[in-house]
Amino acid sequence: MAGNTFGKLFKITTFGESHGAGVGVIIDGVPPGLELTETEVQSELDRRKPGQSDVTTPRKESDEVHFFSGIFEGKTTGTPLMMLLHNSDADPSAYDSIKDLFRPGHADFTFLKKYGLRDHRGSGRASGRETAGRVAAGAVAKKLLKLRGIEITAYTLRAAGVSCKTINFNEIEKNPMRAADPVAAKEMEKRVKKLIDEGNSTGGIIECRITGVPAGLGEPVFDKLDALLGHAILSLGAVKGIEFGAGFACADMSGIEHNDWMDEDGFQTNNAGGILGGISTGEEILFRAAVKPTSSIEAPQETLGVNGKPAEIITRGRHDPCICPRIIPVIESMAALVLEDLFKEQSSLND
Amino acid sequence: MAGNTFGKLFKITTFGESHGAGVGVIIDGVPPGLELTETEVQSELDRRKPGQSDVTTPRKESDEVHFFSGIFEGKTTGTPLMMLLHNSDADPSAYDSIKDLFRPGHADFTFLKKYGLRDHRGSGRASGRETAGRVAAGAVAKKLLKLRGIEITAYTLRAAGVSCKTINFNEIEKNPMRAADPVAAKEMEKRVKKLIDEGNSTGGIIECRITGVPAGLGEPVFDKLDALLGHAILSLGAVKGIEFGAGFACADMSGIEHNDWMDEDGFQTNNAGGILGGISTGEEILFRAAVKPTSSIEAPQETLGVNGKPAEIITRGRHDPCICPRIIPVIESMAALVLEDLFKEQSSLND
Amino acid sequence: MAGNTFGKLFKITTFGESHGAGVGVIIDGVPPGLELTETEVQSELDRRKPGQSDVTTPRKESDEVHFFSGIFEGKTTGTPLMMLLHNSDADPSAYDSIKDLFRPGHADFTFLKKYGLRDHRGSGRASGRETAGRVAAGAVAKKLLKLRGIEITAYTLRAAGVSCKTINFNEIEKNPMRAADPVAAKEMEKRVKKLIDEGNSTGGIIECRITGVPAGLGEPVFDKLDALLGHAILSLGAVKGIEFGAGFACADMSGIEHNDWMDEDGFQTNNAGGILGGISTGEEILFRAAVKPTSSIEAPQETLGVNGKPAEIITRGRHDPCICPRIIPVIESMAALVLEDLFKEQSSLND
């Protein structure tokens, strides 16, 4: 329990803190005999790692993954695959000046209330660095899903007040914002750089599309496909909302408008986002996640000290002005973990 | 597994179909010695039951709850509390005409794909009637939470294109739309009645506010408070999105705007919706759920038959033009189940 | 949690007390499309029910099973199969005289210590009647296992100081002791009847043999096949020990003696009881369970009252002098639940 484990049959457990020895993940439920290299996993981690561009944090974290167990002669053995990432470039002393202040928008206050003590070095367990383990596990899930014919693609749909007008998957990895529209990407980048100069940050919206999922995946009551995806994506600290298909717009639609109709070629619309009654329809699965602006900003803010007295805080350092580009591989990973788990559940049902 | 169980320490399992013998729920984890009557549970079920007003379905389901186990001399014993609701007024023959058609917006197609067969009578397990079990369990959770000083209040924020301008908790149960603004409620009601005449339906937005939750509740990684609430609320078939605090609006906010600031009196804003890093801040917890328009509409629609041929479908009968008023107790119940479970988890952590 | 659920993928939850409305079970994870009748389940329940012979309790409990959900037109739907057994012939007033005494060998004292209150009518949740739900679920598991070619056979190996000298499966259901040796059965019966006259009871040993399990079933670390069987069988209140293959005798064996050797025809001995490293070897799975003498005896005993004062207790009534014949279907059921669950886990691993 205690919430460090996700999934049931393709189950991951993460551990580690941003400024301790490192972070990592165990996957329990990897099928035996899968060829797997550290390089494959690394390529997903490199999409998440800091310092990729001038719109992400300039921190240098190596994020170098090592297989610790569960691999023998280049293949998975069916036993727990443990992947380890040692911390480096960690400078805990940078946090000394703020160790007695609650950083606005961070979990400093809530961790202290929950545990009675906290690791103040760079958010400790609440750090975004914890998601490196998720991405490592997600890389394995993605590889398994690819063998099932499934592709998961997320991109920045909106950031700094700019939305993509076109969706072109080939553009995503070509711009630092990971936007699906190169024109919008340029404008986003410009605005984000301005925010950096102002010591400020921005939020955004990530859209995720999943193709190749056959009809019939998901459990119909509490573990609906959308409920599990919601759980997965909302377990990212920066995500404050998720919607499927037409999403919140459905509130203003009528049944005639919203119901997806079928003919002999299948569904002709997809307001449902590929999910009906919690089960996949065979159409593209589509969801959007609301990403809050980065909490760590250089501009001075009012806050409270551990001593109960107000104080001004300036979070110096090396923070992302917009988390969108780096959260994308994490969102894809979480979606992959949900899907791989449900495939296993479906096969167990029919066994 | 298979998704008919929710929660870990205050754990519920539901069973039953809309047109079988009945529906029900088991709660495992009720503390011993709690005084509990069927009447208390019934009063929550009555808020969900059909036929409450002329903006809900005129179906008459008794929804009468019976304690089957776990109670002795008016008190819970600490063993599984099973609550049973027998079906009545079920007219499965009403579904004969559409048993070979996939109703648009329903789980007919996806259930058949998942299971290879399906109970075509009124959605079977996918029926909204399944949620009666959740509400019965939620009534118990709510009672326990009340003893902890917690109140959960949900209401229709928007429906049929009309939004509440004011939020007054005292108004909610006074109008059939369960809107928090009596003026908006009147207009919603008018528009919904017009949709009934047109054989159409509408969606809406439910807002839920939870007071009294102390700071420190929630697990910081995968089982964040918002992740669990998201899982819970998105496990309702009609919900297509959820957002916390500022929600999707955070995408267009800057860090300076979005970060909630604190002074010696605590938080001065609540863009976070009462949750930071997945843990409660002690502020009001606030989320909104997008409710899709009822799928069952009388207007003719194009669809597919089980035989693979297109057909026109007319879903006669007795359906809600807007699910908002009746989903409110279900949403409150799911939120209550999450919170009660997390309280137990927190007490186990510190034990 | 709270321990009323067993299994992961073929998961059961039981509920109910001996003198409340009834008992029952939910199975979550039944594959869809299985033809299943109440009669099939009833035939297993009839092996467990009281009043079968003059060496079992003369209590008349109907133990009549009803399918409440999860069945449509004679087939399972893949949704929760709920089976209900209403109580009858319950005479709670029979317990009035002992409601303030702790019956020796019973859970009266421990339940009161755990919950702070207890249902004193016939052990409540701690009653052997709770196992009726397990047998109903076990009947379904056994049917599924039969389709996999697996047979589970348990029998009384020893009771009242008499051991079977021969093992003949055909004899088991022909004698009231369910012993595998008709000669030993006669002697057991004679001695048990004498114990009834003395207001006393006896223990025994049940042996269980499972054929048809392919090599490779079981999880190698914490969920070893023997660990799960041990958990399952020790979850019966009357069982005080379990051993596999050579069992406790292995303590006095040398490695040369105990190691099962193989040739091209496979294993030539089976000291391991069909399990190595927690995984099935393909040989017969064999275990023995120690069954304690029935706690409810008519002979007067010294005990303690709820008021903390010593008292004499006489447990009148209708109790089994030896639980062996009636625990056999329960043991088979628990073994069946473990195996069916592990098959599903294995199929999920390789998916």
Added chain:
Amino acid sequence: MAGNTFGKLFKITTFGESHGAGVGVIIDGVPPGLELTETEVQSELDRRKPGQSDVTTPRKESDEVHFFSGIFEGKTTGTPLMMLLHNSDADPSAYDSIKDLFRPGHADFTFLKKYGLRDHRGSGRASGRETAGRVAAGAVAKKLLKLRGIEITAYTLRAAGVSCKTINFNEIEKNPMRAADPVAAKEMEKRVKKLIDEGNSTGGIIECRITGVPAGLGEPVFDKLDALLGHAILSLGAVKGIEFGAGFACADMSGIEHNDWMDEDGFQTNNAGGILGGISTGEEILFRAAVKPTSSIEAPQETLGVNGKPAEIITRGRHDPCICPRIIPVIESMAALVLEDLFKEQSSLND
């Protein structure tokens, strides 16, 4: 799932193989604020490590534990405590000569059947070395239990055909057999040394006594205290049986003999081994585990090759002639994990 996780609220997950990078464990559910040093954990690991005496394997495994996460400034933080043990002195080439043979009594054959491939180096995941992670976690559980007033003491009751005549806890750590009787210990040691010379091994019986457990611990149906202890102890590959209190002897007892009677001073006998109806009585908890003779012996044995042909096998190397002395800390650890978990469950029930 997949069985690498044990416990629910004080939950451990182990990983690693005997000849890979190392082994380790994550504990999820450690209360925050516990002072904990690697030295404390190491002292338990040293009781399990090879090379302690001339009746254990002369292999030198450092078994040196490192805290990787979950500790800050000498205290637990409430987040996952990960403990790592790097492998050393591993000589996988020693296994080259037997990599195509199934070692009798080992999991070689069953792993291959289960996974389709296997890590042949020293049993891989099936190695006893996996239990180092359990002992590290058990050391933490034991520390927490000590704060609750609970002591767990296991010892060799019988080995090589010799039984303890007296039980003296102070003697256990003074002799290499960890027997509770110094006279019996001497004789055991003598016989074990003879078996070493013969290239043979022996089994034994471990007895475990737990004091200080209050009445009321354990869940009454599937998660009975004895069922969980049985699961825990039978999850050790060398254990082939477990019994509680009078154990298998209860089969030959009558109810009058077996029922523990009470007077105002509580229970006057303890045939139940401290557990009634799956719940602790407040008396000493007592169980015995049957330990099989070590499978790895130097004497030549007949077996099967991976190629399906019979072969002679000689397992050279560095193996324990009797696993009893080294399994004792593992058994204590597994018992500690069960108890700590149940305490947390009990506190969650009453919350």
